[in-house]
Amino acid sequence: MTVTGQPPMTEQTLDQLQHAAFSYFLLAVNPANGLIADTTRDHSPASIGVVGFALSAYPIAVERGWMTRADAVERSLATLRFFRDSDQSGSPEATGYKGFYYHFLDMHTGARVWRSELSTIDTALLIAGALTAGRYFAEKTPEETELRALVETLYLRVDWRWSQGGLATIRQGWKPESGFLNYGWDGYNESIVLYVLALGSPTHSIAGDSFEAWTATYQWENLYGYEFLYAGPLFIHQFSHAWIDFRGIQDRFMREKGCDYFENSRRATYVQREYARRNPHGFAGYDESSWGVTACDGPSHQEPELTDEPRRLFGYAARGVPYGPDDGTLCGWAALASLPFAPELVLGTARTMLDRYPENLSNLQYASSFNPTISRDDKRAWVSAGLFGLDQGIVVMMIENHRTQLIWRLMRDCPYVGAGLRRAGFRGGWL
Amino acid sequence: MSAPGCGAPDFAGAGCSRFLHPQNITMQQHDDTSATTPQDAYERERLDNVHPADWRNPQPAGRYSLVVVGAGTAGLVAAHAAAALGAKVALIERNLLGGDCLNVGCVPSKALIRTSRVYAEMRRAEQYGAQTPDDVRVDFPAAMKHMRGIRARISRADSVRRLVAAGVDVFFGQARFTGTDTLTVDGTRLRFKKALIATGARPDTPSIPGLVEAGYLTNENVFDLTALPRRLLVVGGGPLGCELAQAFCRFGAQTIIAQRWPLFLPQEERDAAQLLSDAFARDGIEVRLNTDVVRVRVEAGQTLVDLVSDDYQSTVAVDAILVGTGRLPNVEGLDMGAAGVDCDAATGVRVNDFLQTSNPLIYAAGDACLEHKFTHTADASARIVVRNALFLGRQRLSALTIPWCTYTDPEIAHVGLYVRQARERGIPVKTFTIPMHDVDRAIADGEETGFVKIHIKERTDRILGATIVASHAGEMINEITLAMVAGIGLGTLASVIHAYPTQADAIKKAADAYNRTRLTPTIRWLLRRWLKG
Numbered sequence: 001m002t003v004t005g006q007p008p009m010t011e012q013t014l015d016q017l018q019h020a021a022f023s024y025f026l027l028a029v030n031p032a033n034g035l036i037a038d039t040t041r042d043h044s045p046a047s048i049g050v051v052g053f054a055l056s057a058y059p060i061a062v063e064r065g066w067m068t069r070a071d072a073v074e075r076s077l078a079t080l081r082f083f084r085d086s087d088q089s090g091s092p093e094a095t096g097y098k099g100f101y102y103h104f105l106d107m108h109t110g111a112r113v114w115r116s117e118l119s120t121i122d123t124a125l126l127i128a129g130a131l132t133a134g135r136y137f138a139e140k141t142p143e144e145t146e147l148r149a150l151v152e153t154l155y156l157r158v159d160w161r162w163s164q165g166g167l168a169t170i171r172q173g174w175k176p177e178s179g180f181l182n183y184g185w186d187g188y189n190e191s192i193v194l195y196v197l198a199l200g201s202p203t204h205s206i207a208g209d210s211f212e213a214w215t216a217t218y219q220w221e222n223l224y225g226y227e228f229l230y231a232g233p234l235f236i237h238q239f240s241h242a243w244i245d246f247r248g249i250q251d252r253f254m255r256e257k258g259c260d261y262f263e264n265s266r267r268a269t270y271v272q273r274e275y276a277r278r279n280p281h282g283f284a285g286y287d288e289s290s291w292g293v294t295a296c297d298g299p300s301h302q303e304p305e306l307t308d309e310p311r312r313l314f315g316y317a318a319r320g321v322p323y324g325p326d327d328g329t330l331c332g333w334a335a336l337a338s339l340p341f342a343p344e345l346v347l348g349t350a351r352t353m354l355d356r357y358p359e360n361l362s363n364l365q366y367a368s369s370f371n372p373t374i375s376r377d378d379k380r381a382w383v384s385a386g387l388f389g390l391d392q393g394i395v396v397m398m399i400e401n402h403r404t405q406l407i408w409r410l411m412r413d414c415p416y417v418g419a420g421l422r423r424a425g426f427r428g429g430w431l
Numbered sequence: 432m433s434a435p436g437c438g439a440p441d442f443a444g445a446g447c448s449r450f451l452h453p454q455n456i457t458m459q460q461h462d463d464t465s466a467t468t469p470q471d472a473y474e475r476e477r478l479d480n481v482h483p484a485d486w487r488n489p490q491p492a493g494r495y496s497l498v499v500v501g502a503g504t505a506g507l508v509a510a511h512a513a514a515a516l517g518a519k520v521a522l523i524e525r526n527l528l529g530g531d532c533l534n535v536g537c538v539p540s541k542a543l544i545r546t547s548r549v550y551a552e553m554r555r556a557e558q559y560g561a562q563t564p565d566d567v568r569v570d571f572p573a574a575m576k577h578m579r580g581i582r583a584r585i586s587r588a589d590s591v592r593r594l595v596a597a598g599v600d601v602f603f604g605q606a607r608f609t610g611t612d613t614l615t616v617d618g619t620r621l622r623f624k625k626a627l628i629a630t631g632a633r634p635d636t637p638s639i640p641g642l643v644e645a646g647y648l649t650n651e652n653v654f655d656l657t658a659l660p661r662r663l664l665v666v667g668g669g670p671l672g673c674e675l676a677q678a679f680c681r682f683g684a685q686t687i688i689a690q691r692w693p694l695f696l697p698q699e700e701r702d703a704a705q706l707l708s709d710a711f712a713r714d715g716i717e718v719r720l721n722t723d724v725v726r727v728r729v730e731a732g733q734t735l736v737d738l739v740s741d742d743y744q745s746t747v748a749v750d751a752i753l754v755g756t757g758r759l760p761n762v763e764g765l766d767m768g769a770a771g772v773d774c775d776a777a778t779g780v781r782v783n784d785f786l787q788t789s790n791p792l793i794y795a796a797g798d799a800c801l802e803h804k805f806t807h808t809a810d811a812s813a814r815i816v817v818r819n820a821l822f823l824g825r826q827r828l829s830a831l832t833i834p835w836c837t838y839t840d841p842e843i844a845h846v847g848l849y850v851r852q853a854r855e856r857g858i859p860v861k862t863f864t865i866p867m868h869d870v871d872r873a874i875a876d877g878e879e880t881g882f883v884k885i886h887i888k889e890r891t892d893r894i895l896g897a898t899i900v901a902s903h904a905g906e907m908i909n910e911i912t913l914a915m916v917a918g919i920g921l922g923t924l925a926s927v928i929h930a931y932p933t934q935a936d937a938i939k940k941a942a943d944a945y946n947r948t949r950l951t952p953t954i955r956w957l958l959r960r961w962l963k964g
Contacts (some may be wrong), residue, residue: 150754182741183693217851217854218854219862220860221861221862222864225944227861227948230864254925256859256889278868312713322866323708323882324706
């Protein structure tokens with residue numbers, strides 16, 4: 001039994017869910033260039049962040065026998081070659097600039113679409129995926145040797161220092177039409193991995209005090225009886241952890257608090273449960289065994305059947321607890337992605353959510369979200385259409401980190417990650 | 432008391448505001464929007480209190496202990512306090528006693544906000560188990576009349592008669608320094624031992640092409656409106672802009688806030704801004720962040736405003752533009768150079784921590800010199816000046832603990848340090864957070880949006896600061912301010928009985944949460960042993 005009193009999800013179900021989530025990358029890929037669609041919706045462009053998850057997922061698939069090593073290498077090579085050869089001029093139709101890449105790319109040509117920004121965090125996720133592949137495919141075959149060289153090329157050419165725009169912290173993005181966005185990565189969020197990669201670079205590293213400048217905006221809060229580094233959306237407590245094993249290593253802030261980021265994510269998971277138990281807005285489906293408020297798709301008044309819905313709806317938004325925005329939308333994948341932090345809580349919760357809202361999955365793949373308060377005529381919850389690549393990727397990686405710590409082990413041996421962590425002030429534990 | 436107007440001789444040379452000269456109001460007239468205050472009994476009472484039409488300046492006394500230039504909050508407080516202590520005081524005002532706060536600031540805005548809350552509550556009456564009226568019709572002129580009534584009533588406290596009764600010589604007119612210890616009021620010479628510059632501030636209007644030609648509102652004329660603009664653009668997301676945007680939206684205006692900053696309320700805690708942003712969206716206000724207003728055009732009688740956000744351009748059609756992009760100190764026209772007083776057009780009169788200017792005989796207080804331009808800081812700084820100027824005091828401005836509040840719904844109140852400031856100073860900080868949805872009275876009131884966050888220094892219970900977002904945050908912050916000023920720690924607040932049920936109980940809950948963290952495993956073990964024994 002789990003802390004919720006529910007029977008836990010079985011190992012077999014976990015395996016099925018992980019395998020199903022991985023199959024997204026086989027479904028949504030352009031094999032010619034390795035690009036992965038952001039979603040399964042019509043005309044979806046590629047998302048470079050999702051590509052980073054795919055590059056990290058291929059080794060898992062090899063280990064689990066879902067894919068041959070040769071196939072995984074071939075897919076990874078296609079991806080890495082594409083990015084190496086891509087247009088780096090920074091023009092409005094290019095693929096990237098200064099080693100960074102536009103957030104959304106045309107699936108076929110690889111050119112920028114949707115006037116998207118040159119994304120620093122999504123480039124970091126892409127590069128983290130590339131580094132994962134570089135650590136896993138370590139054999140001396142010509143293919144794997146080329147793969148590792150490509151990874152080095154892509155990582156070493158990223159001009160992280162430029163991405164600060166002359167300021168203390170890294171900017172969120174840049175556009176050829178208007179320059180750097182006015183937003184920096186301030187306050188605790190998913191960007192530890194971005195800072196670690198930027199600090200670990202031997203070619204274009206950011207200044208050592210940049211990490212301190214970023215963490216100066218942290219807030220350590222006692223909320224619902226839990227003390228933790230606060231951030232509202234659950235994914236913030238998960239994304240960097242997909243690659244980096246934060247167990248037992250501490251930066252200056254966490255040393256001061258006697259905590260580490262892994263333990264922090266465990267507490268954040270419990271805060272999610274406390275919020276759902278309180279359910280201040282009285283949404284259907286919220287309780288101690290059903291939670292997961294995070295950035296996701298959600299119901300919107302743009303949908304024809306919801307135009308008259310009196311409740312406020314937020315569509316795609318960074319939902320969070322306890323201050324919202326919250327329109328009753330939950331993410332089954334987000335609850336499951338906290339598995340490494342609090343298995344005693346998550347295994348029961350994931351099973352309960354699965355039993356109560358089977359409509360949240362199709363072919364064992366999690367939808368971006370569901371909303372039981374906005375139920376359909378057949379009483380089933382509103383469910384986000386299609387699948388989102390980021391959601392599938394985090395499920396694949398966090399289940400694996402729970403089961404074998406494969407990704408964490410690979411990245412612990414990555415010298416750039418180690419150097420970046422040390423420059424950020426991390427000490428102790430495996431470091 | 433005759434109705435004021437430009438024909439009144441005392442106003443002619445007194446730099447009267449647009450408030451007193453409807454024909455000077457530059458607001459373009461669109462639809463039925465208008466900006467001419469009805470000269471009703473309320474207005475006659477207020478003006479009779481704050482600038483009587485038949486006023487005649489007195490003959491100056493020989494040499495004043497204190498001459499106060501400007502009769503806003505700082506000036507009035509200093510004049511009354513000094514006179515009460517026996518000083519011979521002259522008070523000079525070029526316009527209206529009471530300044531911005533009474534006439535075009537706190538008082539009228541709070542009155543309108545209250546009325547707008549009533550409309551908001553009527554519309555969501557079902558949330559409280561009451562029936563929403565079938566037809567909630569907004570009577571904007573009635574709201575404005577109600578505001579004028581409140582403003583007239585409160586003006587009694589600032590009246591010229593009260594000043595005279597207190598022994599203050601009141602001069603209406605433009606002051607100009609003529610030496611280090613002299614000034615003139617419309618040609619009449621006054622000598623002083625000490626002087627106080629308390630000339631306040633005015634709206635800082637951005638230089639947007641076409642704005643002046645199209646017409647715009649500021650706090651100085653928005654309270655003159657007699658008809659509700661159907662579509663309102665608020666430029667700037669500061670406290671005044673936010674408060675009035677919400678009030679006008681609740682009156683029924685389609686309201687957009689456009690602000691240059693990428694973050695909503697950039698000075699406030701992110702969660703506070705998130706909650707207010709959410710509340711604004713619920714009211715129907717459209718907030719456009721990271722947005723520059725680049726041009727205003729009038730085409731075929733329609734005011735069109737061009738907006739740019741990064742590489743995205745758009746145009747909105749509006750009926751009125753309210754500018755709330757900051758305030759500039761009033762330092763012009765005083766010939767401060769003649770008195771050896773340094774000043775800057777942007778930051779105001781330069782003062783030291785004792786509020787003394789570069790002329791040791793002359794002090795400054797309030798908006799004319801302070802970064803925090805609030806009525807209560809004007810009040811507090813004026814009291815410092817009275818002590819320091821007249822009684823050899825050494826009280827420092829930096830020693831003040833200053834709370835503030837933005838009176839939106841929910842309100843956002845703050846005192847002391849923000850977490851970021853504490854961390855920048857190397858102070859380890861921990862925050863105790865109580866969401867208002869954990870507070871019984873807030874649940875009963877249907878006012879669950881918000882939180883109390885109290886920041887303490889790690890391993891102590893010393894309160895560094897607090898932010899409160901709640902329907903009555905402005906009332907609640909005072910308890911934290913009191914604790915900080917009195918040196919009361921968060922642990923002690925847990926032993927203060929709070930009446931139940933009140934929303935301020937959130938503060939006690941935060942204190943209780945602090946006390947629970949003191950129960951270390953060792954203490955818990957000892958307690959268990961004791962109880963078993």
